[in-house]
Structures are given as C-alpha cells and as structure tokens.
Amino acid sequence: MDTPEEPWASSATPSSRPASPKSGRSSRTARSQTSSRATEVTPLLARDDASDDEEDETEQPPARRSLLQALTGSTAGKLSVWRKRWPSILALLLLCILAVLILLGFLATEGMEEYAMQAAEFKPTKLSLDSLTKTGVRVQVEGDFRMDASRVKKQSVRNIGRFGTWIAKEAETGAADVDVFLPDHGDVLIGTARIPGIKVSIRNGHTTHVSFLADLEPGSLDDIRTIAHDYLDGQLGDIRVKGKAAVPLQSGLIHLGKQLIEESVVFGGNKLPALPKYNITRLNIREADKGHKGMGADASLLITNEFPLDFTVPPVSVNVLVDGCSPSDEHIMLGTAETESLHIEPKTDLNVNVTGRVEKLPEALTEACPNSAKSPLDSLLGDYMHGEAATIYINCCNFPDPETPQWTRDLLKDITVPVPFTGREMGDLIKNFSLTDVEFFLPEFFADPDSPEASPRISAVVNVLIGLPSEMNFRLGVDRVMAVADVFYHKKKLGVLRLDKWQKANSTRIEAHGEEGPSLLVSSDVKKAPLDVTDSDVFEEVLQAVIMGEPLLLTVKAAVSVGVDTPVGKFAVRDIPAEGVVPIKRSRRANVHRSAIGGGKPGHGDKKKNPMSAINLKLGNLSILDTSRSSITFGALINFTNPTNYSATVPYFNINLLVNETIIAQATTENIRVLPGNNTNVPITAVWDPLTHGGEDGRLLGAEFLSQYISSFNTSLTIQTHDNTIPAQPFIGRVLSKFPLTFPTPGLHSKAPSDDPEDPEDPDKDKDSPHFIQDATMHILSSTALFILASPFSTTTLYITNLNATAFYEGNPSGTILYELPFAVPPGLSETPRLPVDWSFGSVGYEAIKKALGGTLRLSAFAHVGIRIGEWKETVWFKGGGIGAHVRL
Structure with missing residues (x-):
C-alpha cells in the first residue's frame, strides 16, 4: 500500500514513517520500497516558509501508533514490546543518521566548494581604525555579503549550489585566527587577524550586512620591511598571498566542526595598490x-x-x-x-x-x-x-x-x-634676457682653429630679469651667472654664445606692482665669451643687414645658470630656460656720410650708394717702413667711422686693396679697438706690390693709378676681405668679401688726419690745384726752373731719378725740362736743384712767360718722372694745372 508523502521534520528532530507490521517478508519489502520512494522526492530539511508550515494533517499510520504505544505503554509490557519492535527502532535511527550524512556529504563536496568560491561576493563598505593596541590595531570592518549564482561558470555546479544553499539557508563561523603568508618569499608571515563569529545567509540573491571588530597583529617586522622595500623599489613583481585558518562552521543546529581553509591569491605587479595621487x-x-x-x-x-x-x-x-x-x-x-x-x-x-x-x-x-x-x-x-x-x-x-x-x-x-x-616648466621664469654694451673680438691671428681663441668673442653686460614665483617668500640674491645661448636670425640658427664660465653678477629685487609679481634683475659684465658661428650663410645675412643699415633683431634662447645666496646657504640653479631679443642697430652717426664713387665691382661705386661709405675713411702720417724691388711697405694712421653701436677688438685684420678689380696692395692692422662712432689715428700697415699680385699687367695698372693719384685725378680704391682676412676663421673673411667697399683715395698728408667729419681738407675740394708741386720759379736768363715740392712722407726721402717735363700756357708749350741726374725730395717741403729749361722760343707760351717777367704766371705741366724709394723704382707720369710760377730774370 502506498504511503502519503510527507516532508522530513527539522534536522534537529528527524523521524520516519514505516508501514504497519504484517506477516511475511513481502509486507516488509513493500514498506521499505515505499519509504525509499518518499525519501528521494521530499526535502531533507523542513522549509520555514508558509507552505512548509501548512502541511496536510493525516491519520498516523499503524506502525507509528504501535511504536508510541510501545514507548508509552505500561511498564509490564515494555520489555515485550521492545523485543518485538527493535528492528523498526534500528531502521529509524539508521535513517536519521543517513539523512545527516547525506547533508554533510553534500555540503562537503567539491561542487559546493567551487560554488561557494565563485558565488560568494563580499563588498567592504567601511574599514575604520577603532584603536591602536600594544601588539597591533583593532579595526572595524563593515561590508555586504551576497551569494550570486550567476557568477558561477558551470551550470551543474550552479544548480547543485543553489539547491544545497536553499536547503541550508545560512551558515555561521566561529571565532578564528587567519594567518597571511607569502609562500614565494620563504612563507613570511605578514600578519594575523583575529576574526569573531559571523553569521550570513547563503541563499542565492540574499544580502547580509556584516559588521565586526577584528584584531590585526603584524608578523615579522624585519620581513615586512624587506617586502615593503622591494615593493617600493619596483622589484616585487607578481606576489602570491596565502591565507590559512581553521574555521569552526555550522549550519543551523548542525555543527560541521573546524574546517581548514587555505586560499591563495596572485597579484600582478600592476595590480598591487599604488601610492595615492x-x-x-x-x-x-x-x-x-x-x-x-x-x-x-x-x-x-x-x-x-x-x-x-x-x-x-x-x-x-x-x-x-x-x-x-x-x-x-x-x-x-x-x-x-x-x-x-x-x-x-x-x-x-x-x-x-x-x-x-x-x-x-x-x-x-x-x-x-x-x-x-x-x-x-x-x-x-x-x-x-x-x-x-x-x-x-x-x-x-x-x-x-x-x-x-x-x-x-x-x-x-x-x-x-x-x-x-x-616638474614645472620654468620657461617663463626669466622674463627678459638681453645684452648691452656689446663689444666684439675677432679671432687671434695665431689661434688654433679648434680653440676658443679661434672664435669671435663678445664682451657685454648681460641683463637677466627673473620673475620670482609667488611661492618664494625669502631673501634671495644672485652673485654669479653663466649661460649657453643659441643665437637665431629669422628662426635660423646663427651660432652658439658660450658664457660657460662663472661671471660675477649683482642682483636687485624689484617689488610687485600692478599685475606684475616681484622680480630680480641680475646684471653681469661678461668678458670675451666665444661666439661659435655654426651657419656661415646666416652669418652672411646678418652682416648684410648690418652693412645695409637695416634694424636687426637676433633671438637668443639660453640655458642660464645662476649662483644664489639663500638662508640655507649658497648654491647654483642651473640651466633655467630663457629667451630674449638682442637688437643690433646702426649708430645715428651713420646718417652723416659720403657716397662712394668710382671704380670697384659692378653694382658699387657711382651706380649705387654704398652704405659702407659711412665709415668716412681718411689717411695720414704716411711713412715708408720697408722696400723691395717690387714693393713698398707703408705705415699710416687712418680715421674712420664705426656706424654701429658696438665695439670690437681686432687682434689681426688683413684686406686687399683693388683698382679695377685687380689687387695692387694689402693692408693689415693688429691689436686695435674699434669704438662706436669716430675712430682716430688707427695705425695700419700696407704693402704696395702690384707686380706680385697681378704680374706685369698689375705693375702697369699700379703705375697708372699712381700717376693719376699724384696728378690729383679722381681716383678710388676698393677694399675687400678674403679667406685670410682672419686666418683663424676663414669663413668670416669669405662672407665679408661679398661686400667690397669702394671709396675715394684719401689725400696724402704729412700730419695725422683730422678727426672732424667736416674737415675742409676734402680730397674732392680744389681738385685742379697741385698737391705734389707747391710752387715754381722760372729764370729766363739762366734758362732754369726751381720747384718747391711737398713730400707725402713724414720720415722717408723720395728720389727723382729722371725728369722729362713740358710746361704749357693755355695749351701752348712754353719750355721743356729734360734732367737725367737724380735728386732727393726729403720729408716736408723741399726745393729742387735748378733744372735746365729748353724754352720754346717764338711760341705763344714763351711769349707769355716773357710778358710775366717779375710777376706770376699760372702754367700747367705734363711730365714723365722716374722715382725711387729705397730699392723700389717706378716711372710715372704727372699732369698738373694751375701751377703758380714766378718769372724772374
């Protein structure tokens, strides 16, 4: 007979429903099968919801009534009943034990462990330090515990877990100590946490808020510090943490004993907690x-x-x-x-x-x-x-x-x-970087091309305006400065200015005003800082702009280092980025100049005003220093105007002197200082040697130039640099050679030239008056002539080796002088010997001389003259007009 199905009672009071006893083995077998079927389809634990409490009331089976009667019957019948019913009692007891074992076995299966590990989710909401203890800290932990079956990957594990936790409802742990180790670092004990008992719901979807106090004690302090150092040094890499605890566990009234729990978690190096931002x-x-x-x-x-x-x-x-x-x-x-x-x-x-x-x-x-x-x-x-x-x-x-x-x-x-x-970009820390009182130094003549002395150098007052950050509120002074600056023109790099040695400096604090914060003005007088020109093409553009008188702006990007004096001592702050503009302007004096005329390369001379004529060159104190068969070495003093605002020290400078694009001489100056504006009495040395530079054609061109010059013709010279103008830096001379200067040939003066730019001794003034022949006296009866000559040299005697001259009056010959004996022309004014004159009797010229007897007659002359200075000899011609000749008997 089938027995109605009934859920088992609570696990604390297990019971069974065997059928009423009957004779025969078949009855017992039927009852056993009926009981087995009921066990397989009914829950092991009673539900606590309404449906579980409202069970159908049915009449108790005969077996139960018999058992109750046996247990509650009279004393006399107890032993008899026990002997008859012991198989039923034993079966009931075994069934209860079996139910408990089934439950425990189910909870202990690997499937449930996998379910618990994947479905359990704990979100801490608060971790607070309750107090510091002598051995550690007491912390309060709050969080939410939740079982989420959807986190379980395997469906079979998910189904078993949901079923098992639906039966068990909740789980409770007892107090336990959790030890945390680092197994890959010698099982270092990081610490121990003493956690109290916790009770949570383990049904799917249920959330339990957890709050408890835990005592944390650190492990080996030395080992912890070692691990911490490895972590901070970035040498820890992946780290495996193992927790180990013996946790008392029970579900409801079922005590599951202490469960040994071990779990390891691997943290990648990039997953370790980072220092907070x-x-x-x-x-x-x-x-x-x-x-x-x-x-x-x-x-x-x-x-x-x-x-x-x-x-x-x-x-x-x-x-x-x-x-x-x-x-x-x-x-x-x-x-x-x-x-x-x-x-x-x-x-x-x-x-x-x-x-x-x-x-x-x-x-x-x-x-x-x-x-x-x-x-x-x-x-x-x-x-x-x-x-x-x-x-x-x-x-x-x-x-x-x-x-x-x-x-x-x-x-x-x-x-x-x-x-x-x-860091903080400090590009705006330096508000201004500028150079004033700039002085240029050309390379030394004998400098090694790779040495600092082979570079142009600059002396200047460097001014640096440093904006002080608002955070700096302390005494600050600057006593030295150093910088390396890239110099640009039109965004193209010209070179590098190296102030790479500490220079003394002084500073002045400028207080805040308006929207401008406080600043510090630092000034330093820099001496001979090398300028390494890195792009000759850009340098050429700069020179052209200067020569043409155009306003010029150079951009400077520098790394500035300053030595500071602070309340904690003196130290250097290096490589502060700075940017500034250095203006290069021509002096106003350059507005007063002459136009260049005559000769030179096409595009110069009278076809185009050359702004370099503003140098206003004058020559004086001409002297002969040395001679050879083809050359004369001159010494002289020159005056000129520097049209820029900058000074320059020139250790060595050599230029070519050209006539009609042919080199006839070279001029050299050494160890001079060029100042803005007028520069006077600057010594130069010039070597006249057209034969060496131009061969025979050059010699003839030189003789022609001298003839025109002494005859007061309009002559001009062109000066031009070359590769050896500055031997240590050939490219400078090469660049400057593109800007030749053609100027009127300076007059010959026996004294130093005047430094007055409006000097009346203008070579263009009174061009018809002779300079070499100052005066003449004609003696009619003795047929001789006497001349007063003005030597252009102050210390050297000039010799006239031969003379073939003809005097003219209004274009008509008056007489001829043919003299083959040499005579000297000493420095200053001198008188020639009485030179024989062959009169042109009957000519208009001679008649004019006779009529001027006792008076003065203005004559003109043309002559071929042989001259000698030391070893040098040359024949030139002379043509002069307006010679005042006194006529005597």
Missing part, C-alpha cells in the same frame, strides 16, 4: 620661524582616497631625502616634514597640511659629482624646471605622540617611500 594646492617657501635656522615651507596637498578606510593617523614627522650622484649612492638628507593628527574618511579626498624645514644644505648635495659639472641638487632642480618628473624620498617615521605604540615605530622605521612629483 596627490596635488599640491598651496606652497609657501619662507625663512624659518624665529629660533630656527634655514628655511621653512608650508604646503597643502589634496590626496585622492579611493579606499573605504576610516581611521586617524597620529602626528608624524618624516625625513626628506634626495638622490645622490648615482643610484647606488646613499640618499642625501634634505630636511624634515611634519603633519598634525589626520582623520581619514572612506573614499573622501584628503586635505593634508605639511610643514617642512631645511636648516642647511649638506655639502654632498651641492658639490659636483665625479666626472661631472653638476651636483645632485642641479639634477633635481633641472628635472623640475624642465617639466620632467623629479623624485624625492620620504623616510618614515617619527611619532611625536608618546602614546603611539612601539610596534608602529618598529614597523615603519627605515621605510623609504619614493614620491614622484611633476
């Missing part, structure tokens, strides 16, 4: 408070807190360190920083006020590193000012509060945390 919202660098030395700093930091942490950090003091010369060097102590007690709230950004102090900069911080010109401080400030990430180190920790437990001091001592901070 921060932003410096306020920074004030000042002098130290009264009673302290050095400097102080006040900073406010906004720290991003993404963790559900709630605890109070006691007051703490740390040491601030920086890198040494190399990564292997010990960090260098810079100063200290302190914070007050700080309360951290869950997932709430943190405002931290930090006070720092630096008493004195250690020598190791400011001394240059081996094989380097930079110190560790230079490297740190350099990275910061170029916007690169710099790093300081926080060495933890000192706790001023004596109530702070000793274990915290032991745990955190010698922990050094690298703190990267983003």
